[in-house]
Amino acid sequence: MTPLIESRALTIHRPGTTEPVLAQVDFRIRPAEIVTVVGPNGSGKSSLIRALLGHMPLASGAVTRRQGLRIGYVPQRVQLDTAIPMTVRRFLSLPVRVSDVQAEDALVRTGVPGLGARQLTQLSGGQFQRVLLARALLADPHLLVLDEPTQGLDQPGIVAFYQLIEEVRRQTGAAVLMVSHDLLVVMRSSDRVVCLNGHVCCEGTPQHVSTAPEYRALFGAGAEGTLALYQHRHDHDHDLTPHVHGPGCGHDHADRAQG
Numbered sequence: 289m290t291p292l293i294e295s296r297a298l299t300i301h302r303p304g305t306t307e308p309v310l311a312q313v314d315f316r317i318r319p320a321e322i323v324t325v326v327g328p329n330g331s332g333k334s335s336l337i338r339a340l341l342g343h344m345p346l347a348s349g350a351v352t353r354r355q356g357l358r359i360g361y362v363p364q365r366v367q368l369d370t371a372i373p374m375t376v377r378r379f380l381s382l383p384v385r386v387s388d389v390q391a392e393d394a395l396v397r398t399g400v401p402g403l404g405a406r407q408l409t410q411l412s413g414g415q416f417q418r419v420l421l422a423r424a425l426l427a428d429p430h431l432l433v434l435d436e437p438t439q440g441l442d443q444p445g446i447v448a449f450y451q452l453i454e455e456v457r458r459q460t461g462a463a464v465l466m467v468s469h470d471l472l473v474v475m476r477s478s479d480r481v482v483c484l485n486g487h488v489c490c491e492g493t494p495q496h497v498s499t500a501p502e503y504r505a506l507f508g509a510g511a512e513g514t515l516a517l518y519q520h521r522h523d524h525d526h527d528l529t530p531h532v533h534g535p536g537c538g539h540d541h542a543d544r545a546q547g
């Protein structure tokens with residue numbers, strides 16, 4: 289299946305230097321996949337997202353986006369100018385004007401119906417994330433890109449948000465590319481996990497990544513047992529990419545089981 293977005297040997301340097309933020313990253317996401325990028329702070333997750341979206345220059349390598357690809361993007365940070373009052377309804381019409389019916393429909397789909405008249409500054413963190421998701425869905429995206437969408441939410445809020453993401457994927461067939469630190473819940477919701485630390489350390493199904501030595505080295509050996517509690521049970525098959533190692537991993541993986 290043709291990937292929606294693909295990178296080959298993607299390399300990014302810190303602005304104005306030759307110091308790599310990301311080196312030789314091969315990445316792809318296919319239709320209807322949920323892929324989560326994990327990694328420590330500063331490992332290049334947001335940079336990868338921005339480069340894949342074409343918001344950041346590459347030092348070398350290439351990014352290919354499928355022609356006509358519609359992307360709904362929920363950025364990591366949204367700067368709200370609290371001096372300028374803005375209702376949810378108006379926010380949903382930025383940058384593309386939508387009808388009242390379309391706006392309310394998007395709010396219903398993301399579980400926050402009737403919030404249109406509310407000021408953005410009067411929303412809870414969870415409501416705001418759902419409004420951001422509603423706005424992203426209004427683009428009728430083939431691919432939803434979410435950069436740490438559950439920041440500031442409590443654990444039930446995080447679980448509910450990821451359930452919503454899975455529901456959106458089920459309803460729309462959109463692929464989902466996420467960055468997250470909420471490892472346990474994310475791993476449950478993802479088809480494939482990419483573990484990043486300046487390069488791709490390991491990649492595969494959540495079950496595979498959770499037992500990979502590279503992942504455990506980054507997140508601690510205790511992570512494995514806990515993750516087992518959260519294993520995502522599929523009732524369907526996916527065309528999964530097998531485990532792939534990035535350059536610089538420096539270990540023998542000839543006997544490693546895939547996926």
Ligand SMILES: Nc1ncnc2c1ncn2[C@@H]1O[C@H](COP(=O)(O)OP(=O)(O)OP(=O)(O)O)[C@@H](O)[C@H]1O
Nearest residue numbers: 302303309327328329330331332333334335336467
């Ligand atoms: N505009 C910038 N100018 C200089 N350095 C930057 C810039 N943006 C990011 N970096 C650096 O690039 C590296 C990767 O940052 P990035 O935000 O991609 O990491 P991240 O994995 O998303 O981190 P976090 O989990 O903390 O959000 C970091 O060392 C960061 O300091």
